[in-house]
Amino acid sequence: MIRSVLLSAVTAAALATSAHAQVVVSSKIDTEGGVLGEMIRAVLENAGIETENRLQLGGTPVVRQALLAGEIDIYPEYTGNAAFFFNRAEDPLWKDAGAAYAEAKKLDQEENDVVWLTPAPANNTWGIALRTDVAEPAGVRTLSDFGKWVSDGGEVKLAASSEFVNSAPALPSFQAAYGFTLGADQLIVLSGGDTAATIQAAANGTSGANAAMVYGTDGQIAFSDLTVLEDDKQVQPVYQPAPVVRAEVLAEHPEIEGLLQPVFEKLTLETLQDLNGKVQVEGIPAADVAQEFLTANDLLN
Amino acid sequence: MRDRMAILLLPLAASAVLPLAVFRANRIAAGQPHGLVDTLGPGAAGLALGALALVIGALLALHRPVLRVAVAAGLLVGLILLMGWGAARLAADAPPQARVGPGTGFWIALACAGLLVIDGMTRLRPGPALRLALVALAVGAGWLILGSGALAQLSVLQEYQNRSGAFWREGAKHLWLAFGSFGVAMLAGVPAGILLTRLPRIRPAVLNLLTMVQTIPSIALFGMLIVPLGWVAANLPGAAALGIRGIGMAPAFVALFLYSLLPIVANTVAGLTGVPRSVTEAADGMGLTARQRMLRVDIPLALPVILTAARIVLVQNIGMATVGALIGAGGFGTFVFQGVGQTATDLILLGALPTVALAFLTSAVMDALIAMLPGAAR
Secondary structure, three states, X not given: OHHHHHHHHHHHHHHHOOOOOOEEEEEEOOHHHHHHHHHHHHHHHHOOOOEEEEEEEEOHHHHHHHHHOOOOOEEEEEHHHHHHHOOXXXXXXXXXXXXXXXXXXXXXXXXXXXXXXXXXXXXXXXEEEEEHHHHHHHOOOEHHHHHHHHHOOOOOOEEEEHHXXXXXXXXXXXXXXXXXXXXXXXXXXXXXXXXXXXXXXXXXXXXXXXXXXXXXXXXXXXXXXXXXXXXXXXXXXXXXXXXXXXHHHHHHOOHHXXXXXXXXXXXXXXXXHHHHHHHHOOOOOHHHHHHHHHHHOOOOO | OOOHHHHHHXXXXXXXXXXXXXXXXXXXXXXXXXXXXXXXXXXXXXXXXXXXXXXXXXXXXXXXXXXXXXXXXXHHHHHHHHHHHHHHHHXXXXXXXXXXXXXXXXXXXXXXXHHHHHHHHHHHOOOHHHHHHHHHHHHHHHHHHHHHOOOOOEHHHHHHHHOHHHHHHHHHHHHHHHHHHHHHXXXXXXXXXXXXXXXXXOHHHHHHHHHHHHHOOHHHHHHHHHXXXXXXXXXXXXXXXXXOOOOOHHHHHHHHHHHHHHHHHHHHHHHHXXXXXXXXXXXXXXXXXXHHHXXXXXXXXXHHHHHHHHXXXXXXXXXXXXXHHHHOOOOOHHHHHHHHHHOOHHHHHHHHHHHXXXXXXXXXXXXXXXXXXXXXXX
C-alpha cells in the first residue's frame, strides 16, 4: 500500500517537471548568484544555446549536489569553496588567487568531471566592516588596527551569520591572526544571515550593532557608510567567482568557454559591487541588471 | 452599538494620528514615517478625516448587521484605495528606487475594518451559497483594484512589477504543489482509511506512524527526501526522464503528500467508525451488501468529516509549500527566501501575502462546500 502510494505521488510529481535537453543554468539563491546566473543564461541564449532556467535554486550544498547529480549543468561557484568540497580547508594554498583557481580546476576535473571556466578578477571573500563614524575617530583602517582596538577595550558589536562566527576559516582565523577575541555579548548572530541583514543591522545600529560581516562584492556597502577593514595579513582564502560546468555539457557546447571568458574577465570587484547594488538596493531585477551590463559592454551581438 | 465591537472604534479613530505611510530612500533603507497630512496633502487629509468620522458615526448609529458590514467593507476598500493614492503622491517626486509602503496607522485601521467585517458576517450567518457569492465578490473586487493600477506605487506592487513573469510562474508551481499533493493524498488516504476500519488491529500502528511523520519539521523532511529520491533518479531506469530528482519539485511534492496523509486517513477512520450502529444495522437489515452499504450509507455519512480533513490539509499544504523554495521546488516561498536574504521586506510580502490570501480563500470555499452537503449541520 505505502509503496504504491509513494509511487503514485512520485509519478504525479514527475508530470510537473518536463524532461530537458537544454543546458540547465542554475545559481545560488543569493543576489550575486542571481546576477551571474542571469548573465550566463543571457550569453548562452544569445549564442543560440537553449537553456532551462533553474536560477536561485538554493544554498551552496543544494546547488553543488544538483550539479554533481547532473540535475543542473552550469552555475557560478567561488574558488575558495573548493577547499570545502575537497576537505582541504587547512591548506594555505587557497589564499593565493592563482593557485586556488588552478587547484579547484584540477581537483574538480579529476574527481567529478566538472570544469571551472575563466574566473572574474574579483575576490568575494569574507571580511569585517566597521561603521565609518566609529572607525574614523578610532583610526581603524585595517584588521590589525581593529584587533588592537578591540583588545584595548574598543566597544564593538559585530553582526554576523552563524557560519561566519563558527566556521574555522572565518571569524576564528581572524581572531587568531589579529589577536582579538569577541565574546558572546559582542556578537549578534543571525542564523543563516545574508550580509544584507548584517550590513543593515550595522548601518541602522540594530541592537547596538556597529560592525558587520561583509563580502567583498556586497552591493550595499557604498550605501551604508561602512568601512571595509583591510585583511592586511591575508588571512582569508580567495573567493573568485567562476562558471563551473559539467564536462559532458561543455563537450556538447565547447563554445561556452569562449563565450563566458570575456564576460567574467570584465567583472571586477567594483563592477560586481555596483551590479549587486542595483539588484539589492535599487530593486532592479537581476535579469535586467545582467542584460544592461552585457549590452553596455558589447558582450551580446 | 452597545457591544464589544465598539472597542474597535477607539483604535480606528486613533489610527488617524499614526503614520499612514512609510517612505524609504531605497528598498532596504530605514523607513521614515509620514502622517496623514504629509502623505495626502492638507485637502485630501481633511476629506479623509471627515470620511472617517462619518464611518465611525455610522457604525455607532447603525445596528443592523447588514448595514454595518456594508459600512465596514466600504471602509476597507476606501482605506486601500487611499493608501494607493497616498503612495503615488509621495512617490511622484522621488527617485525611482524610492519605496512607499503602508505605515502603522494604515495597518491598525485595516485590522479594525477587517474585524468589523468579520464580526458582522458572523452575526449575519450567511448560508453557504451566499458565502461563496461573497467570496467571489471579494476576489472580483481585489482583482479590479489590483488591475486598475490604483495601487501601482505601493512598494509590494513595485516588487511585483519587477518580476511579474516569475510571480505567476511560481504561483502556478505553488498551486500544483499544494493541490497536486493534496489530490494524490486523497486518492491514497481515503482508501487507506477505509481499509483501516476493516483492520482494527493494525490501525493504531499505522496512525502512530503517520503521526510521527507529521511531527518531522518540514525543512527536515524536505532535506531527508533529497537522498532517497536522488537515488531513485540515478538508479531506476526512466525515473530521471520523468522528472524525479533529489532536488526540486519531487521531494517537496512527496513531503507535502506525506504530511497530508494523517488528517485524511485519521478523519476517514473517524468518520466511518462514527456512523451510528443503528444506521448500519438498519442498512444491513434492508439487505444492502457490504459494498452498497459503504457507498450509499457509510461514505455519505462520513463525508463531512473527511472533507473537514481535506480543508485542513489544503490550508496546511498552501502554507507549507513555501518551504519547498529552499530545495528548488519554487512556489511563492522563492520570494520569501530571496526577500529574507536581501532583507527586502516588500519582497517577503510579495511571497507571503498571496500565500495567506490563497489559504484564506481555500478555507472559505471548502467551508461553504462542506456546509452545502446534504445532512450537514447548519
